[in-house]
Structure formats: C-alpha cells, structure tokens
Amino acid sequence: MAWLVLVASGLLETVWAVALDRSAGFSRPLPIAIFVVGLVLSMLGLGVALRSIPVGTAYAIWVGIGAVGTAVVGMLALGEHAGLPRLLSLVLVVAGVVGLKVFH
Structure with missing residues (x-):
C-alpha cells in the first residue's frame, strides 16, 4: 500500500508543479487553489509512505515521478x-526510479 501512496503522491507533485506554472506568479485563484491542495496531498502521501519506505528511496522515487510527469505534461500539453x-534523459530517470523500487 505504501508504494501505491508514493506513486500517487509523485503524480500529485506533477499536479502542483503544473498548477504553480499556470498560476502566473500566484495571480490566478484557481491554479493557486489546485497548487495548494495538490502540494498538501502530495506531502501527506509522502509522509505516509515514509512509514514503510526508507527516506532516501521514497524521496528519490517521489521526485523522479514528479519530474518525469511534469516534463511529459510540459511536452504534451504546454508546447x-x-x-x-x-x-x-527522461527514460534514464524512469530507469532510476524502477531500479530503486526493484533493489529496495
């Protein structure tokens, strides 16, 4: 269960990162709200995952999922x-994330 929560939290990192970009310097209310909710839920999920997964592994996977997800959204939806x-390079990040899970 901790691994599913960690993956969901990494995906939520993508949500808040894109919302931060769309907030135009914290000047647009809806993206700001999405940013705050996404950030809080992402951090809470990471915290839950840390109960069962070592911090070095969990944090690296969380950041990797968020970074790859954000880059993919940027390429597919934001031009x-x-x-x-x-x-x-993104494939290498994914390989690193998979390696951390496999060799956990």
Whole structure:
C-alpha cells in the first residue's frame, strides 16, 4: 500500500508543479487553489509512505515521478520541446526510479 501512496503522491507533485506554472506568479485563484491542495496531498502521501519506505528511496522515487510527469505534461500539453536527448534523459530517470523500487 505504501508504494501505491508514493506513486500517487509523485503524480500529485506533477499536479502542483503544473498548477504553480499556470498560476502566473500566484495571480490566478484557481491554479493557486489546485497548487495548494495538490502540494498538501502530495506531502501527506509522502509522509505516509515514509512509514514503510526508507527516506532516501521514497524521496528519490517521489521526485523522479514528479519530474518525469511534469516534463511529459510540459511536452504534451504546454508546447515544450520534446527532442530525442530530452526523451532519452527522461527514460534514464524512469530507469532510476524502477531500479530503486526493484533493489529496495
């Protein structure tokens, strides 16, 4: 169960990061609200996962999921560049996250 909570928390990191971008410097109320709720839920989930998963493993996986998710949203929905070097770099991050889970 802790691993599912950790993955969900990592996905929520993507939510709050994108909402932070969309808030236009904290000037738009709806993205600000989504940012705050996403951030709180993401941190709470990380805290729950830390009851069963070591901090180094959990934090690295949480950040990795959030970073890859945010980059993917940026490329697919926000018009960010999706060149081959960038995609290969994201694959390496995913490989690292999977490796941390497998060798936990």
